[in-house]
Amino acid sequence: MMEEQARMMQALSGVTLAGHSVQGGMGLPPPHGHEGTDGDGRKQDIGDILHQIMTITDQSLDEAQAKKHGLNCHRMKPALFSVLCEIKEKTGLSIRGAQEEDPPDPQLMRLDNMLLAEGVSGPEKGGGSAAAAAAAAAAGGGADNSIEHSDYRAKLTQIRQIYHTELEKYEQACNEFTTHVMNLLREQSRTRPISPKEIERMVGIIHRKFSSIQMQLKQSTCEAVMILRSRFLDARRKRRNFSKQATEILNEYFYSHLSNPYPSEEAKEELAKKCSITVSQGVGTTITVSQVSNWFGNKRIRYKKNIGKFQEEANLYAAKTAVTATHAVAAAIQNSQANSPTTPNSGGYHTPCYQSDNRIQ
DNA sequence: GCCAATGATTCCCC
DNA sequence: GGGGAATCATTGGC
Numbered sequence: 162m163m164e165e166q167a168r169m170m171q172a173l174s175g176v177t178l179a180g181h182s183v184q185g186g187m188g189l190p191p192p193h194g195h196e197g198t199d200g201d202g203r204k205q206d207i208g209d210i211l212h213q214i215m216t217i218t219d220q221s222l223d224e225a226q227a228k229k230h231g232l233n234c235h236r237m238k239p240a241l242f243s244v245l246c247e248i249k250e251k252t253g254l255s256i257r258g259a260q261e262e263d264p265p266d267p268q269l270m271r272l273d274n275m276l277l278a279e280g281v282s283g284p285e286k287g288g289g290s291a292a293a294a295a296a297a298a299a300a301g302g303g304a305d306n307s308i309e310h311s312d313y314r315a316k317l318t319q320i321r322q323i324y325h326t327e328l329e330k331y332e333q334a335c336n337e338f339t340t341h342v343m344n345l346l347r348e349q350s351r352t353r354p355i356s357p358k359e360i361e362r363m364v365g366i367i368h369r370k371f372s373s374i375q376m377q378l379k380q381s382t383c384e385a386v387m388i389l390r391s392r393f394l395d396a397r398r399k400r401r402n403f404s405k406q407a408t409e410i411l412n413e414y415f416y417s418h419l420s421n422p423y424p425s426e427e428a429k430e431e432l433a434k435k436c437s438i439t440v441s442q443g444v445g446t447t448i449t450v451s452q453v454s455n456w457f458g459n460k461r462i463r464y465k466k467n468i469g470k471f472q473e474e475a476n477l478y479a480a481k482t483a484v485t486a487t488h489a490v491a492a493a494i495q496n497s498q499a500n501s502p503t504t505p506n507s508g509g510y511h512t513p514c515y516q517s518d519n520r521i522q
Numbered sequence: 523g524c525c526a527a528t529g530a531t532t533c534c535c536c
Numbered sequence: 537g538g539g540g541a542a543t544c545a546t547t548g549g550c
Binding site for chain 3: 465
Binding site: 402452 | 527528529530531
């Protein structure tokens, strides 16, 4: 370090301070040898000033402060600083400067593109994202997957919010830190040679550090989205057999409406609700309207294809519903006898109407 | 492991 | 858009 300083002093003693007057009128006491030739006198001046700077740390605090103040007010200070800055530029810093123009990181670009495609970064599209729709489409889902769809969107929105909050925090911290460092360097530039370029470089370094942190955030956000997507799609792709109770409810409806096994939207909703209640008691899953539609679609075709095979099942449900109907009628009669005459209880479901003929076309 | 059952998906038609 | 038909893919019993 001392060798470096000595080298700099040596170098400076031969430097021409272009554009700066170095003659007389100094804030400090006149240096020795001032009466010599003009060139020699200047060299001697600079040598003395540098000597004072170098020895400032060896003095007491008060002395040093006084000397520092004197040096700060010295009319040659700007010239000296500019030369020192020039030397710094020409030495190590210029090498670092060459590394500044980094090409855009391809990994960062990939992450940015992905976050944009998933709807995490960039403008929000209706609270969800095109990706949600794309995911639904990729899974081949029909229009009615609202439960899973909204769930996916809600989680994606959550990720989006966390991402933006964190990003904002990083940006704020980056700005605060940059301002702090810049102020510090500006303050220090009064006592040591710091060029604006150097400050710029320092800002660049800080920004790069913070963007590497941001990259980590982007990476973990991408991972979170990937996990969410895979879970969402897996949940849709995996087939789960309906519970026994759910199948019974659907079969009861099917065989009791064999003449017209096409439940209305309301009936489908009601069936889905009923099935979900029974299923949730057992497995913990819900059945959607589209699943009910699928079930009836499959059932109609399979029944039609092989009526013989399903005959036994049809009889079973016919008997079962007949018993239920008998009980309902008995209860109604009993009820009418006990109270005033009322209409027989038609039950929560549809009246059984089993027919031997197949009306599916 | 095989195979029937079954829920889901896709394509096509009306 | 809903339904039929074919097909895929998974489940569960043997």
